[in-house]
Amino acid sequence: MGEKYDSLKLENQLCFPLYACSREIIKKYRPYLEKIDLTYTQYITMMVFWEHKKISVKELGKKLFLDSGTLTPVLKSLEAKGFVTRYRSQEDERVLLVEITESGEALKERASEVPAKIGNCITLTPDEAKSLYGILYKLLGQQEEK
Secondary structure (H helix, E strand, O other), X not given: OOHHHHHHOHXXXXXXXXXXXXXXXXXXXXXXXXOOOXXXXXXHHHHHHHHXXXXXXHHHHHHHOOOHHHHHHHHHHHHHOOOEEEEEOOOOOOOEXXXXXXXXXXXXXXXXXXXXXXXXXXXXXXXXXXXXXXXXXXXXXXXXXX
Protein backbone atom coordinates (compact mmCIF):
# COMPACT_ATOMS: atom_id res chain seq x y z
CA MET A 1 0.00 0.00 0.00
CA GLY A 2 2.97 2.33 0.49
CA GLU A 3 4.13 4.50 3.37
CA LYS A 4 1.71 7.27 2.43
CA TYR A 5 -1.20 5.01 3.43
CA ASP A 6 0.34 3.25 6.45
CA SER A 7 -1.77 5.40 8.75
CA LEU A 8 -4.87 3.87 7.15
CA LYS A 9 -3.97 0.32 8.14
CA LEU A 10 -6.25 -1.08 10.81
CA GLU A 11 -3.21 -2.41 12.70
CA ASN A 12 -1.92 1.17 13.06
CA GLN A 13 -5.11 2.52 14.66
CA LEU A 14 -5.19 2.98 18.43
CA CYS A 15 -8.95 3.40 18.25
CA PHE A 16 -9.54 -0.08 16.81
CA PRO A 17 -8.18 -2.24 19.66
CA LEU A 18 -9.91 0.10 22.14
CA TYR A 19 -13.20 -0.34 20.28
CA ALA A 20 -12.82 -4.10 19.85
CA CYS A 21 -11.73 -4.61 23.46
CA SER A 22 -14.65 -2.57 24.75
CA ARG A 23 -17.11 -4.65 22.71
CA GLU A 24 -15.56 -7.93 23.89
CA ILE A 25 -15.59 -6.92 27.55
CA ILE A 26 -19.20 -5.73 27.35
CA LYS A 27 -20.04 -9.09 25.72
CA LYS A 28 -18.55 -10.83 28.80
CA TYR A 29 -20.91 -8.82 31.04
CA ARG A 30 -24.04 -9.87 29.14
CA PRO A 31 -24.78 -13.24 30.82
CA TYR A 32 -24.30 -11.79 34.31
CA LEU A 33 -26.36 -8.69 33.60
CA GLU A 34 -29.18 -10.66 31.98
CA LYS A 35 -29.68 -12.40 35.34
CA ILE A 36 -30.41 -9.03 36.95
CA ASP A 37 -32.37 -7.67 33.96
CA LEU A 38 -29.92 -4.90 33.01
CA THR A 39 -28.07 -3.92 29.87
CA TYR A 40 -24.47 -2.77 30.23
CA THR A 41 -25.48 0.89 29.91
CA GLN A 42 -28.21 0.42 32.52
CA TYR A 43 -25.66 -1.30 34.78
CA ILE A 44 -23.11 1.52 34.67
CA THR A 45 -25.95 3.99 35.21
CA MET A 46 -27.09 2.09 38.29
CA MET A 47 -23.50 2.08 39.57
CA VAL A 48 -23.69 5.88 39.70
CA PHE A 49 -26.99 5.71 41.60
CA TRP A 50 -25.66 3.16 44.08
CA GLU A 51 -22.93 5.67 44.90
CA HIS A 52 -24.77 9.00 44.65
CA LYS A 53 -28.48 8.12 45.27
CA LYS A 54 -29.76 11.30 43.54
CA ILE A 55 -28.20 13.19 40.63
CA SER A 56 -29.18 15.51 37.79
CA VAL A 57 -29.34 14.07 34.30
CA LYS A 58 -26.65 16.56 33.25
CA GLU A 59 -24.23 15.37 35.96
CA LEU A 60 -25.06 11.74 35.25
CA GLY A 61 -24.20 12.29 31.59
CA LYS A 62 -20.84 13.80 32.55
CA LYS A 63 -19.97 10.87 34.79
CA LEU A 64 -20.91 8.30 32.15
CA PHE A 65 -19.67 10.21 29.07
CA LEU A 66 -23.17 9.90 27.59
CA ASP A 67 -25.36 12.56 25.98
CA SER A 68 -28.99 13.06 26.94
CA GLY A 69 -30.15 11.37 23.72
CA THR A 70 -28.51 8.14 24.88
CA LEU A 71 -29.30 8.60 28.55
CA THR A 72 -33.02 9.40 28.26
CA PRO A 73 -34.11 5.95 26.98
CA VAL A 74 -31.85 4.27 29.57
CA LEU A 75 -33.46 6.27 32.38
CA LYS A 76 -36.97 5.64 31.04
CA SER A 77 -36.26 1.92 31.00
CA LEU A 78 -34.79 1.96 34.54
CA GLU A 79 -37.81 3.94 35.72
CA ALA A 80 -40.22 1.44 34.07
CA LYS A 81 -38.40 -1.35 35.94
CA GLY A 82 -38.90 0.58 39.18
CA PHE A 83 -35.19 1.17 39.89
CA VAL A 84 -35.17 4.99 39.62
CA THR A 85 -37.61 7.86 39.60
CA ARG A 86 -37.28 11.07 37.56
CA TYR A 87 -38.63 14.48 38.53
CA ARG A 88 -38.05 18.19 38.01
CA SER A 89 -36.06 20.15 40.56
CA GLN A 90 -38.22 22.41 42.74
CA GLU A 91 -35.48 25.05 42.71
CA ASP A 92 -35.08 25.05 38.91
CA GLU A 93 -37.63 23.19 36.82
CA ARG A 94 -35.16 23.04 33.89
CA VAL A 95 -33.13 20.55 35.93
CA LEU A 96 -34.23 16.94 35.73
CA LEU A 97 -33.25 14.93 38.79
CA VAL A 98 -33.11 11.16 39.01
CA GLU A 99 -33.16 9.26 42.29
CA ILE A 100 -32.71 5.60 43.11
CA THR A 101 -35.71 3.75 44.56
CA GLU A 102 -35.74 1.08 47.26
CA SER A 103 -36.03 -1.51 44.51
CA GLY A 104 -32.98 -0.02 42.75
CA GLU A 105 -31.06 -0.05 46.00
CA ALA A 106 -32.01 -3.71 46.58
CA LEU A 107 -30.65 -4.56 43.12
CA LYS A 108 -27.20 -3.56 44.36
CA GLU A 109 -26.99 -6.78 46.38
CA ARG A 110 -27.71 -8.93 43.31
CA ALA A 111 -25.19 -6.94 41.24
CA SER A 112 -22.43 -7.07 43.84
CA GLU A 113 -20.94 -10.28 42.45
CA VAL A 114 -20.69 -9.05 38.84
CA PRO A 115 -17.32 -7.25 39.15
CA ALA A 116 -15.59 -10.35 40.59
CA LYS A 117 -17.04 -12.56 37.86
CA ILE A 118 -15.81 -10.16 35.19
CA GLY A 119 -12.44 -9.91 36.95
CA ASN A 120 -12.08 -13.66 36.52
CA CYS A 121 -12.51 -13.22 32.74
CA ILE A 122 -9.81 -10.56 32.41
CA THR A 123 -6.25 -11.80 32.00
CA LEU A 124 -4.40 -8.77 33.38
CA THR A 125 -2.32 -8.64 36.52
CA PRO A 126 -3.49 -6.13 39.14
CA ASP A 127 -0.58 -3.83 38.16
CA GLU A 128 -1.47 -4.07 34.47
CA ALA A 129 -5.12 -3.34 35.25
CA LYS A 130 -4.18 -0.29 37.35
CA SER A 131 -1.85 0.97 34.62
CA LEU A 132 -4.48 0.49 31.90
CA TYR A 133 -7.10 2.22 34.07
CA GLY A 134 -4.82 5.26 34.40
CA ILE A 135 -4.02 5.36 30.69
CA LEU A 136 -7.68 5.10 29.69
CA TYR A 137 -8.72 7.91 32.01
CA LYS A 138 -5.82 9.98 30.69
CA LEU A 139 -7.24 9.46 27.20
CA LEU A 140 -10.65 10.54 28.50
CA GLY A 141 -9.01 13.72 29.79
CA GLN A 142 -9.64 13.12 33.47
CA GLN A 143 -7.49 12.71 36.51
CA GLU A 144 -7.05 9.15 37.65
CA GLU A 145 -9.78 8.57 40.23
CA LYS A 146 -8.17 5.75 42.19
